[in-house]
Amino acid sequence: MALLTCPDCGRGVSDQSPACLGCGRPMSKIETRFIEVWFDGEDTRGERNLNNMLRDGWEIVEQNNWVESEQGHNVDITKYKLQKRVHT
Numbered sequence: 315m316a317l318l319t320c321p322d323c324g325r326g327v328s329d330q331s332p333a334c335l336g337c338g339r340p341m342s343k344i345e346t347r348f349i350e351v352w353f354d355g356e357d358t359r360g361e362r363n364l365n366n367m368l369r370d371g372w373e374i375v376e377q378n379n380w381v382e383s384e385q386g387h388n389v390d391i392t393k394y395k396l397q398k399r400v401h402t
């Protein structure tokens with residue numbers, strides 16, 4: 315846990331805190347992104363992007379899986395919803 319300085323009032327604020335306790339200035343916000351991973355039985359697309367995001371501190375908060383037919387074969391699609399707290 316690190317201490318940040320509020321740009322508005324100069325007070326120390328924990329980097330875990332969503333807002334400055336002194337003046338209420340928002341110190342961080344939740345960003346949301348969606349990413350799809352496709353698997354067609356041989357190749358996987360999008361998995362590296364997902365792994366990069368997880369390494370970068372994003373967390374999976376929701377995932378949906380379904381199968382689509384593409385040019386005669388089935389593609390297994392997983393859509394991930396990811397969130398990360400970023401400092402403002």
Ligand SMILES: [Zn+2]
Pocket residue numbers: 320321322323324325334335336337338339
């Ligand atoms: Zn402040």
